[in-house]
Amino acid sequence: MNFASRLFGIKKEYDVVVLKRRQIESLIRFNPGIKYITEEFYSLDLPITAHGTLRLHFQITKEFPTKPIHIKVMNPVIHPWVNSNNGLVIGHPDLKFWSLHHSLGRIVREIIEEFVRNPPKPKPPTTNIPSLSRPSHTQQHVVNTNTTTTT
Secondary structure, eight states: HHHHHHHHHHHHHHHHHHHHHHHHHHHHHHHHEEOSSSEEEEEEEEEEEEEEEEEEEEEEEETTSSSSSSSEOOSEEEEEBTTTOOOOBOOOOHHHHTTTTTHHHHHHHHHHHHHHHHHHHEOOOOOOOSSSSSOOOOOOOOOOOOOOOOO
């Protein structure tokens, strides 16, 4: 590896570190209620629903800022922007088509605004209802004992 390759490699790595720091700063600046948990995790409580507070967790992955962070709604909710299986926020267009130059703080602010305009609804609890089409292994079979024999 020649000097120029090493220099540009270091510069590129430095640029990613600077971009990451700037993105995290914008996250905090645009969303003053956000709480620092660790270098990789932040949390934000939003008292926007009639059902209580909506808790968002932000995971800063190792690939960030070249790939977007993971934003997860910790409460089980139903909303068009939230994956109902894992709670990840997937509906914001800039998360779908991420660029290093998108403002993370602005994106999170827009997600919050969406949740204020259209509050997520609590996901109903799942119940295990036995199927009516086939007897389950716990159902007992009834045997007809009212047979008569003639001799």
